[in-house]
Amino acid sequence: MSDTATKTQSETPAVELVTLTIDGRQVSVKKGATVLDACRQEGIAVPTFCWHPKLRSLGACRMCYVEIEKFPKLMVSCATEAMHDMVVLTDSEKCRAGRKATIEFILLDHPLDCPTCDKGGECDLQDNAFEYGLSDDTRFAFRKARNVRDKNSTFDDLTIGPEMVRNQNRCILCYKCVNANQEAFGEHDIGAYQRGHHTEIDAVPGGQVESLYSGNLVEICPVGALTSSDWRYKIRVWNTQTVPSLDPYHADGANLTLWKDVRKVHRATSRMNDDIDDGWISDIARYGYQVATSDRRLKTPMVNKNGVMVEVSWEEALTLIGRRFKEVKESQGAPCLAGVVSPNLDLKTLHCFNKLFRGALGSNNVDYRSDYSNLATDANSTYSYMASRSFSIANLASSDVIFVVGSNVIREHPNLHLKIRRAIFEKLGWLYTANPFVTKSGDCSTDEMIYQPGTDEVFLNGLTLSLIKQGLADKEVDTAKIETLLVPNTIEKCAEICGVSVERINECANRLAAAKSPTLIAGELVSTSSERENIAKAFYNVALLLGIPQNKRGQAAILAKAANSKGAEALGLSPELTEGQTSSLKNIFGALPELQGSNWDAILRGAVGEEIKAMFIMGANPVQIGVDHSHIKKSLESLDFLVVADLLETPTTALADVILPLSSFAEYDGSFTNLEGRTQDFTRGMKLVGSSLPGYEVLNLVAEKMGFNLYADQESLQDEITNLLNSYTAPERKLHLMESHYPSPAQAPENSFPLLVGDALHHYGHLTEMCHSLLAFDSEATLELSADLASRLEITSGDSVRISCGKGEKLILKALVSETLEGDTLLAAHNFAAKPANCLTSREKRVAYVQIEKIEKQ
Amino acid sequence: MAEHKLLLKYTDDPKHKHVDGYVAHGGYTAWRKVLSSMTPDQVITEVKASGLRGRGGAGFPTGLKWSFVPKDSPKPRYLVCNADESEPGTCKDRVLLECDPHSVIEGMAIGAFAIGSHLAFNYIRGEFDFPIAVFEKAVEEAYAAGHLGKNIYGSGYDLDVVTQTGGGAYICGEETALLQSLAGNRGMSQMKPPFPAVEGLYGCPTIVNNVETLAVVPHLINNGGEWYTMFGTEKSKGTKLFSLSGHINRPGNYEVEMGTTLRYLIEELGGGIPDGRKIKAIIPGGASCPFMTPDQLDTPLDYESIAEAGSMLGSGACIVLDERTDIVWTTYKLIKFFKHESCGKCTPCREGTKWLTQLVERILNGEGEESDIDKIDNICHNILGRTICPLGDAAAMPVISAVQRFRQDFVDRIKAKNVLPMEQFPFN
Ligand SMILES: Cc1cc2nc3c(=O)[nH]c(=O)nc-3n(C[C@H](O)[C@H](O)[C@H](O)COP(=O)(O)O)c2cc1C
Ligand code: SF4
Ligand code: SF4
Ligand code: FES
16 A cells, blocks of 8 residues: 555646756756756756755855856856756856855854864855865955954854754854745744844744744754754764654654664654655654653563562563463453554554464454544444545645645644645645634635534534535535435534534635645544544545545545554554455464454453453553543553553553563664555664563564464564555445434533643654653643633633543643634643643543633742 | 926925825826726836836836736736835935825826736835825825725726835835835845746735836826937936935936936036035946046936946936045945845845955055955955845945046055044045
8 A cells, every 4th residue: 555645646747848958968857947956956066055945945145156158147056947958057167266255255254163063064064165165265354363253243152942052153144944934834933133244043032943843944054053952062973873764753754864873863854755744844753762862761671569660570571471461361261351552653563463462362452542532343434434545745736725624733744734835835725724723724724714612523514515505516426315414404504503604614615616636634633533433424525525535536534643553554453354454364363363352442441341351552651642531540450460561651551560661763673654555664773772672572572471473583574564554455435425413512511611632732642751852842731722711711821720620630730821722722732641631531522621720829 | 408307397386295286287187097098008008118217226117017017817916116215325206205296196006007906005215204294195185086095086996005114224125125025024135036027025916116217107198108208318218316415516306308418417407516626436326336437427317328437327316526535435335334234135245245344444444455455356246246136236336446446545545554533534
């Protein structure tokens, strides 16, 4: 399944080419390309500072001069369009003189502090100055005193963001940082202030450079003017080596480079992949490698001895696990064993996990979806169908209308967010977003529709009705019985319930119907909803009416969230297998256990109901991240035996009988399958921390204790995985409209507000709490609320508020008055173990309603 | 060729700045004519026929510029009047805004119609408190009298005019920086292409014209484009405002036919140099133009002749410098201005103007070396033609002409190694 997604729909309009001559060579490039593009295509080096391949050219630095016949002036190649029959010289006398003049201007009062500059060794200015600045006739006006800047323009280092230090003396004012921040990220937290040679790059007055993409600015700064606190003074770049890696958190699959020495990894940077990331990575991906180097890492196995966790040898821990699992299996039967694995683990580990349970232990009780509740029990659910539709990030570029529902895109898919922005701005396309609260993507949307929390399917059904009523639906879909399929079944009623007006729904429907190649995206708010199946059906209906599942145009999918969710699904890590998966797994495992497995919901119930006795949780932390803290905790406490493998101690390991130290993605080779179904590899960057082991090795050791071997060697393991991925086919179905009923909502309790629990902007799941750089952005759990609600409740940012829900659970969080949020919806982050925000959520209720009160300051 | 008052005809009449006074002098007849009987293409044809060239400095043919607006663009179009007048020595737009604001409004209206725009902006220099007030009052009166607004004269054409005060920088007069500033961004020049006519304000087709350019337009409609070619030379048509300043007996704004000699402007209209002193240098078109010398006094004031004489007509700010003038010091003043006003975007202009300032300052301080003169010249050539917008050229050109035409002044200054106290400068 790896590459099919990308191929299915990419349009290939005939490209017009222009042919020019560069340094005597004929070069053909796409019409619209710049002379610089043409040079680069031909492998001709042209020095640049302000240019970035994914940004509009600024033409500011004047380094990229070329000489073009018939043009009297030197031309900046980055901003000159390549034209037919142009004759370009890139290394003429005149060119070199122009570049030399630019270097001379830049070096006029650049502090030559390379020995103490973090950029040293990877600095464009060093390289270009070497090429164009050095000669015996180097002429500087104030040669003797030239590295003494005049007082008015000497600046102290300034911390301008949680992870950013600015050294204005080194800044060559190329404006690349400001340009990227505005154009690529839609952020305005860094800017140029003052004028002329007094210009300073600084954070917006009163603010900090703290967007999710801030680290990219450091990365693209051609000199050492912007440095990250993380990398500053750690190591000289020439003493490092690089290995290719991946964003281990998000399903986008952004490509990374890890920079390491013999001891450990020192930083992560982007590794441009045009189809996915354009060379931009989120700060979570950038600083998330710190899970590998954190001193909070578990280093040895531990066993609970009379209520005290005691460090033990692997041998002792494994022997205990082997004995207890065998005991349970023999005395109570294999179906009393259950396994839960994190979809953020690599394919080898996921496959071994499956093999251990379904193959060795004989239990089908495996799941990777411990973040969710109310899972469908059928492999052919509409949710599974919509979640497994092919989707290509690259195809966004050719989408004329993008529609997002139930997804806070920036927090779920940081790279997709940027690709959407780019697609919208480059094509001047249309973006419609529909969410229960304001999101960042709303910035560039044509219409940002806010529906009432818990009315997702009502909004979508309104859209379905609108498409049909306006005669915009695909003609081959039978829409006759629509009124009997939907409740409510008039667009007016839908509008009334969801709170988005009929006009806006109609306009969105019109635009979608007129689209040549629409992209429909649904996300976590759908996946985490207790009504996920219902919403999935409503979403499916809209897609069907637009002809998308029929492959007539565009793409629509409910997107996976974790780095390897798609891999977990394809490898069969949930109890519901498709027919194809069943037979492939049988082939590999020899046989599959008879009894239908329990999914995560059923496993939790089974644990309380004595049907599940022992459990192995690997990499997941459901007590902190799952829905309904107390329910999960109670279930896990009811177990006879619990093994948890993780990188650090978590609220889940706190309940374990045995804790096993797991290695992080930076310590072994592996692969993830991203949200498009694209499988990519990451490479080991440092040795295993302590006595920790990669998941697949842990699993094999456990299996060995029970007399099994999960793999003979890495190649055979890899072959099995490749086979499974290649043979995976997404569920198919008859194409007709589905029922979607809006269940009458429970009455919201008095004076209470809907609460959504999810990731903080700079965090993902439970691991990023180990990353000091990310803690510099968000260090504690907050309750985000709108300015309007805050003023009604007389709460200001920083106040402590007590949040309580019907179940009697209480949590005290710091309030954060959000600049973007509107209405009454509250957001709380689940990333901080000390503040389990999921204690306020419930597996029964669709929307958590909570009361909040300010705790008087002492 | 001599003085000819077309634009300055009524500027002395205090009633003329009000709508009634303006209409009494035949105002708004052109606008009525356009709306009642002309198509946008016909308007552009008249303007092209007149040979009118932009009065903001670059002298680009106005009708041609208007025709660059893509006819098929679905985007809104904008017309912007450039009233950011900040070129040292220039004060001609100001007199039009203050004394004849309705001619500017009428010109804007006709220009807007010609490019299919329903929203026109006047971007007026922020420090122009009084002109802004007069112009805003005039706009108010024009709305009240039905010259602006919805369905003007029952033609079905709508037009709004909005005044925007400038961002307080010389660079905001440069059209791409102006449009950035108008859109609420930092006023910094942008690379062209895309040209504003294709992608300007908010990424939409936009025409930027100087105040004086627009004020001429109603005359072209009233009298026909052909009529305008009666004035001026073969390639430079019409009349032009000159702001005469410096060592001159009667400084002020004068309107002359293109091709009138510099001598006529200075001697006849300006009344010559006080106390019968001799001229040392003339800056004919504003601070960004190379110096001319007294032997060039008979040069006709038109784009071509001035260019031939090695300078530029620019915005028409004619600064006269008499024999007492210290050219090194004048150069210092000029370059310091450009250093201060460089937007800082491109390296040669930002760093070069600073370096030049330091070098000339060093000479003034008696610390210069003879090699500095060539260095100045060389640095200027590293700026010239290497920058995003013409400000870089504007900074380099007068300095080049100073060190080339007045090299001896620099040599003397360097040799004397003396520091001249500020108060002894003859021209402050
Ligand atoms: C640094 C700089 C400053 C300028 N200032 C002005 C100005 O104040 N007023 C003006 O009309 N044009 C100014 N211009 C010229 C404009 O960029 C533009 O060419 C002009 O407004 C076009 O109008 P026109 O075609 O009617 O001359 C300036 C240009 C530069 C490079
Ligand atoms: S901080 Fe770096 S990227 Fe930003 S303008 Fe300065 S040199 Fe360029
Ligand atoms: S030439 Fe000067 S003013 Fe113009 S863009 Fe460059 S730095 Fe800015
Ligand atoms: S790289 Fe072309 S001007 Fe900077």
